[in-house]
Structures are given as structure tokens and as C-alpha cells.
Amino acid sequence: MRDTEQDAQRLLNGSVRRSYDSAVDIDWDAPLEDGKYFLPPNLSALYDTPLWHRMTPEQRIELSRQELANLLSVGHWFENVLNQALLRMIFDADPASRHTHYALTEIGDECRHMLMFGRLIEKIGARYYRQPRAQLAITSSLPRRLRGLHLWVGALIGEEIFDTWQRKIMDDPGMQPVVRRMMRIHVVEEARHIQWAREGVARRMRYASWWEKETIGRMVGFGGQFFSDQLVHRRIYARAGLNADEAYRQAVANPHYRQVKQEGFDKLRRFFDEQGIFRGKARERWRQAGFIA
Template sequence: MPTTHGDTTERERVAERLLAASHAHAFDPITDVDWDAPLVDGAFFLPEHRVSLYGTPTWERMSERQRIDLSRHEVASMASVGIWFEVVLMQLLVRHVYDRPLTSRHVQYAFMEIAEECRHSTMFGRLIDKLECPEYGPGRYAHTAARAMKTFGSGVQAFAMALIAEEVLDTMQREMMADETLQPITRRTARIHVVEEARHVRYARDEVARGAPHMSAAERAITRLALARAAHIIATRLIHPDVYAAVGLDPIVARRVARANPHRRETLGHWSKRLIAFYDEHGLLGGPGLRLWRASGLMGRQI
């Protein structure tokens, strides 16, 4: 990746603070999560009003057991997509530091973030096992499309792209960790991810804010379109259609109902509200990509 613009000294200060925070607030998901604790009977895994079919006629026809099971499978689906995106992000970070001074705090924090993302991926893998769900993943199209994303993404585009998954999952999990009615294991894993991911968001936001003012008109146009495409791919793959089949629903019909569900659009808009505001502030929204943003649901009711 080319060197981003801005004050190198301030960049080093940011990285130094993030390294200190990582040292003070680090987790080991192998020992800091009670993987042997039994699941709580009758407790949702995701806030009920955030489940994709909530508020639809299909939801009204479902039994309470089906609703809880759907929340379990949706958490597993989002965890598997989280692993996929973290693998992409780790590759972007490795490429970012390849030609940079290895003794700089900026590079050292990138190594720290890669280590934390490895632990998060391990944690999400264990969570999927604990929930006794399949490894849903993002699907073949997204898996293939990400090869270009992780190979050619650089500079502002790469860090802004990282924020799509980081900001959306962060907002979702902040709500989960505060909801005492949910399964303890999903609350605990959400808290660990939120605490450590807050540093990753700060690192990426700093790089975007530092580099965005120096982009050419052509770079900005390309970045806007690339971000819109990435946002559409990620948002429409969070819930794999097989989660509906797992609870006895027709996956084609249920997916269509979920995508048309105004509650679902409101949820996606809520999860991405900070991201949209940040992108707008730095001129990363606009042009032909707005159609993809609206189709992704991440702009909520902003049609």
C-alpha cells in the first residue's frame, strides 16, 4: 500500500496509545469464555427485535422455540461472516506493513491488531461449535469477490473497507453485551469483541481521516464505488439463507420476507448509522455507488 498522508508524529502517538490500551485490556478467548457452561433454556441469542424475520407475518406464525433457534443460527451465520472478513482484514494489514519501518509504533500496532483478529476468529469458531450450528460463511460469490478486495485494496480504500464490518458488528454487539436477557455466552463473546474492536476502529478511522483529504477526484470516485460494492456484499451475506431451513422454513421465501422486512432495514440502518456519518464526513458516499448502498439496507429508511 502506498504511504498515507498526514503527520507521522501524530500517527505514532495514536499507535502508542492503542498499544498501551491493548496491553491493559486484552483477552484470551480460550480461557476468558466459559465454553463448558450450559446454554440457558428459553433465552434468545440475539435481541428478539434484531432477528431478521421479527415483525413479519412469518414471525407471528413461528413458535417461540423456532424464534429462539433462528436467533441462534443467525448469530452463528454472522460469526462465520465475521471470521471471513477478519481473514481479509488480516491480509490487508500484512500488505499495509510490508514496506513500512518495522520499528514504528504504527506497524507494531498493526501486528497487535492482527494478533487480536486471530484470537477473535478462534473465538467465533468456538462459538459456532458451541451453538451446534454449521459454518455458514458468506457464500461462494462473496468468498471469490473478496480475493480482489484483499489483493488490490490499499490506503484509504482498505481502511475504510475494514470499517464496514467493524462498525456494523461493533454497534450490534454493544447492544448484545448490555442485554441481560440474552444467552451469557453471546453476551461474553460480544463484550470481548467490542473492547478490542474499539481499538481497531480507532486505528482505521485515523488512517481514513488522515488520507481522505488528499485523494484525487479519480481516487475518490473509485473508492466510493468499491466501498459501496463491499458494503452490499457484506450486508446481504450476514444471514445465510440456510438458517431459515434449519428452523423448518422455506429458505427462498423466508429470505425474500426478511429482505422486504422494514424492521430488518431499520436494524441494518441502526447498526451502520455511525459508519454512514463517518463516510459522509470524509466524502466517501456519492455517485453510482449510492444505489448499492440503498440496496444493501445499510442506509436504513434513507431511500
């Protein structure tokens, strides 16, 4: 398709102008700064809860370290899934097409991002978070399922919500400098990936079958709770030295964190509304997961 090739060429041009290599664009040897957070306090799932008000500044900083390590771990497995799906997409595609070239460019970007996430987990003195067996079984099956409209919608769910939070992190002077730098690099390169996925959704919705639209429109509803379960779980609080059960109960019931999730999802929700993505009970499922007011 001519539009597809033109879109891909434009994104390829952008990749030439603005791409990074974290091995040289991040000062990994610079020491961490005392008293600085790893995530903004108001993005924490425990922010403004009774437990939060009992915590010392040192405990809050340690919690932010663990929450960042978890966020990076989620980003690592998501980009792994996306890369596998993109490789499947272009397996029998024309190797001379610009669409294939941009897919390969994005795969390269995502490989560098995965490396960057891993190095940052190590830099901040944390350990990665392995998914529980049940979640891992779902995640490992995704590359075979993400095709067509499913691929583009799945990519946006994994990219746009994080992007909203990343933009807040990179502009916050209270953050560790290495964290702000990594987020800025990721925001710049993910902007192209988000644009490609949005164009993919809009294009696919113009000619997808009724069955494809209905299938993804209903299945997308399960993404909210699955996504939420990756962000808030007891292991984060146990590693931060807190009472894991108490912290988890307060986090999932925290009205402030529901607002954080809603702000992160709002831009994507509006795009899904414009494209007519939600079908059946999908919107209600995202509301139950706390991403829609």
C-alpha cells in the same frame, strides 16, 4: 509521519491495559441456558413478519442460533481478509515503527477473535456458513485490493455496523451468557480497531489523490448489497427448519429489518459524510440495499 506514530503508540498503550484471551476469559464449560436467545429477537431479519408471528418460541430461538452462527461466520472471513491486508501493508514497512507494532497487535487481536468465533459456533451446537462460490471469489480477492484508503474504509464497513449490534447483544439479559461475554470482549477490543481505521481514513483523505478518492468513493457503493447478502440468505432459514423461500422473501421485504440495518449503519454513514467518502451513486446504492432511509 509523527501523527501516525503517536496514534499508534496510544493504541498500543490501550492494548496493554485492556486485552483478552477467550481461552481463559470465557467459561466455555458452562452449559447453555434453556429458553435464552442467541441474538435479540428484534435484530432478526424475520422479526415482526407474518412468519415470525406463526413461529413457536422454540423456533424463534433456533432461528437466533442460526443467525448468530452466520454472523460469526461472516466475522471470521472478514477478519481473515483484514489480517491478510494488514500483513501486506507492513511487508516492507519499518519493523521498528509504532505503526507496524500496532498493525501486528491488531493482527494478533483478530486471530484471537477468529478463534473465539469458531469456538462459539461449536459451543452453540451450530455449523459455520461457507460462502457461495461467487461471493467467495470476490472475498478471496479483497486482500490484494485493500490498500491505502480502500483498506481503512473496508475495515470500517466490516467493523462499525457489527459493533452497533454487538453493543445491544451484550446488554440484553435475555441472551445466552456465553454470547454476551463474547460480544463484550469483542466490543472492547474492536473499539481500538475502529479508532485506528477512522484515523486512517481522516489522515488519508487529507493527502490522497483525486483519483484515489473518486475510486473508493464510487466502489464503496457496492459494499452495501454485498454486505446485506451475507446477512440474509436462504441457507439460514433452511437450517432453522423453515420454508427457506418464504422466509427469505419476508426477510428482504421486512421494514423492521431495514430499520435495524439503518440504525447499524447510521454512525458510519455520518462519518463518511463528514469525510466526503461517498461519490457518484454510492449513497444511492447503500439506500437500495436498505442501509439508508
